[in-house]
Amino acid sequence: MTQTDRLLPVNEAIDRLEVQIRSDRQDGTLVDPLIVGIHTGGVWVADALHRALGCSEPLGRLNITFYRDDFNTLGLHPQVSPSDLSVDVDGRDIILVDDVLFTGRTVRAAMNELFDYGRPRRIALAVLYQRDGRELPICADWAGQELNLGPDEQIHVDGPDPMTARLVSSKEG
Amino acid sequence: MAVKFVRPKIPKFAPDPWAIQFDEQGHLRHLLTIEGLGPQWITRILDTAEGFVSVTDREIKKVPLLRGRTVVNLFFESSTRTRTTFELAAKRLSADVLNLNLATSATKKGESLLDTLRNIEAMQADMFVVRHEQSGAAHFIARHVAPHVSVLNAGDGWHSHPTQALLDAFTIRRHKGDFTPLRVAIVGDIRHSRVARSQMHVLNSLNVGELRVIAPRTLLPTHIEKLGVRVFHDMREGLKDVDVIIMLRLQRERMEAGLLPSEEEFYRLYGLTEEKLAWAKPDAIVMHPGPANRGVEIESSVADGPQSVILEQVSNGIGVRMAVMSLCMSANRGENA
Numbered sequence: 001m002t003q004t005d006r007l008l009p010v011n012e013a014i015d016r017l018e019v020q021i022r023s024d025r026q027d028g029t030l031v032d033p034l035i036v037g038i039h040t041g042g043v044w045v046a047d048a049l050h051r052a053l054g055c056s057e058p059l060g061r062l063n064i065t066f067y068r069d070d071f072n073t074l075g076l077h078p079q080v081s082p083s084d085l086s087v088d089v090d091g092r093d094i095i096l097v098d099d100v101l102f103t104g105r106t107v108r109a110a111m112n113e114l115f116d117y118g119r120p121r122r123i124a125l126a127v128l129y130q131r132d133g134r135e136l137p138i139c140a141d142w143a144g145q146e147l148n149l150g151p152d153e154q155i156h157v158d159g160p161d162p163m164t165a166r167l168v169s170s171k172e173g
Numbered sequence: 174m175a176v177k178f179v180r181p182k183i184p185k186f187a188p189d190p191w192a193i194q195f196d197e198q199g200h201l202r203h204l205l206t207i208e209g210l211g212p213q214w215i216t217r218i219l220d221t222a223e224g225f226v227s228v229t230d231r232e233i234k235k236v237p238l239l240r241g242r243t244v245v246n247l248f249f250e251s252s253t254r255t256r257t258t259f260e261l262a263a264k265r266l267s268a269d270v271l272n273l274n275l276a277t278s279a280t281k282k283g284e285s286l287l288d289t290l291r292n293i294e295a296m297q298a299d300m301f302v303v304r305h306e307q308s309g310a311a312h313f314i315a316r317h318v319a320p321h322v323s324v325l326n327a328g329d330g331w332h333s334h335p336t337q338a339l340l341d342a343f344t345i346r347r348h349k350g351d352f353t354p355l356r357v358a359i360v361g362d363i364r365h366s367r368v369a370r371s372q373m374h375v376l377n378s379l380n381v382g383e384l385r386v387i388a389p390r391t392l393l394p395t396h397i398e399k400l401g402v403r404v405f406h407d408m409r410e411g412l413k414d415v416d417v418i419i420m421l422r423l424q425r426e427r428m429e430a431g432l433l434p435s436e437e438e439f440y441r442l443y444g445l446t447e448e449k450l451a452w453a454k455p456d457a458i459v460m461h462p463g464p465a466n467r468g469v470e471i472e473s474s475v476a477d478g479p480q481s482v483i484l485e486q487v488s489n490g491i492g493v494r495m496a497v498m499s500l501c502m503s504a505n506r507g508e509n510a
Binding site: 063065066067071074075076078079081082083084112113116117118 | 200217220221223224225226227228231232233235236237238499500502503504
């Protein structure tokens with residue numbers, strides 16, 4: 001099996017995300033949004049956006065381990081840090097942030113968890129990279145970059161400092 | 174430090190009595206005793222519990238992890254706190270819970286333990302939480318259950334009470350962080366305490382700095398010094414420079430058995446009063462597995478005082494039991510070993 005790597009631009013993608021969100025915030029689509037990142041990569045992106053957008057309220061962090069749909073086949077995933085959402089989400093606009101949108105299952109789990117904290121007015125989705133391969137009817141509101149990838153290609157995001165993204169393709173042969 | 178434990182009377186299985194706790198992939202399937210878990214599994218349980226404790230702080234204190242699973246509480250011996258926290262843990266994981274109080278039911282009518290088990294298994298149970306007055310009961314059940322069923326020991330005889338010891342370690346870690354510089358003293362009826370035995374295993378596995386026991390000779394097991402502890406018979410000496418004090422419940426039967434002259438005598442010498450508490454470090458925490466006998470092993474003002482973490486232990490018990498349940502239910506499920 002051969003493996004080839006290609007670096008993806010991270011800062012440019014975050015900048016593009018920030019510009020899109022800023023413009024939606026200006027035209028009133030988003031009211032005083034609360035930023036919530038999904039562990040682990042999503043929290044790094046959310047942290048960058050949180051700083052860039054100058055939000056006053058603390059960043060929320062979701063660990064979706066307890067909401068995954070693969071417990072019956074894979075069991076409990078090893079823990080990262082617990083969820084931390086100190087601000088009341090009732091009636092709020094929430095920007096949910098992840099690093100890569102692929103099957104959509106992580107976002108489904110994150111939305112289920114968010115609703116156990118309260119009833120947001122609106123949830124919008126920001127991802128650094130949106131790729132093909134959706135298994136659920138979920139689409140990002142903003143994406144730093146769109147990618148059409150083959151079945152043997154994957155995006156690996158590492159961080160937090162510095163944050164890097166690699167396109168990894170593994171081919172048999 | 175090489176620690177050799179004197180094993181209480183449990184059925185002898187060859188070659189490793191604790192191997193039964195793991196499946197073929199080395200994943201935790203049953204929790205019967207702390208022995209054999211090692212620091213990695215203990216730490217993994219405590220880390221997982223951190224996530225669950227944060228769930229119990231929210232408005233909706235429930236996660237969908239064990240939806241569709243059935244947990245059966247098999248209590249052959251009465252218990253309030255342990256049974257209710259196991260029940261709450263299972264419910265917060267979205268499992269269905271069945272409480273069977275067998276101290277007053279079928280077994281008294283002559284049904285054998287195995288027959289009772291087979292009947293409950295036929296109700297499609299996925300997990301048994303077992304409390305029994307005989308040491309080794311949970312091991313026995315674990316050896317005979319269907320392959321998809323997990324068994325958790327909620328206390329067997331004088332042998333083991335692993336989830337209690339884990340929640341104690343969790344509570345200590347939340348207050349004190351690292352275990353290696355800590356001095357921990359366990360006070361009271363060590364001899365008849367499954368809690369104390371499990372605590373010693375957990376704390377030694379986590380490499381606690383110094384583990385002490387403080388008790389009269391009649392309430393200590395023989396060869397106690399082989400359990401990796403320092404033995405004290407005097408509270409003033411034993412509590413000096415201690416970071417954590419764990420008081421144990423003194424059962425009235427012990428007085429009747431002639432091991433102690435009187436409750437008053439015990440309280441005078443070993444009861445944790447404010448005066449004696451001052452002999453420990455000023456930031457020492459006071460723990461008790463409950464139910465506490467106020468005025469026998471602990472003074473009311475100490476149990477309710479600023480250094481007491483007794484009620485926190487109860488809340489932490491839910492998160493720790495949620496962690497153990499979900500980890501054991503992950504067994505036999507492929508790659509996440």
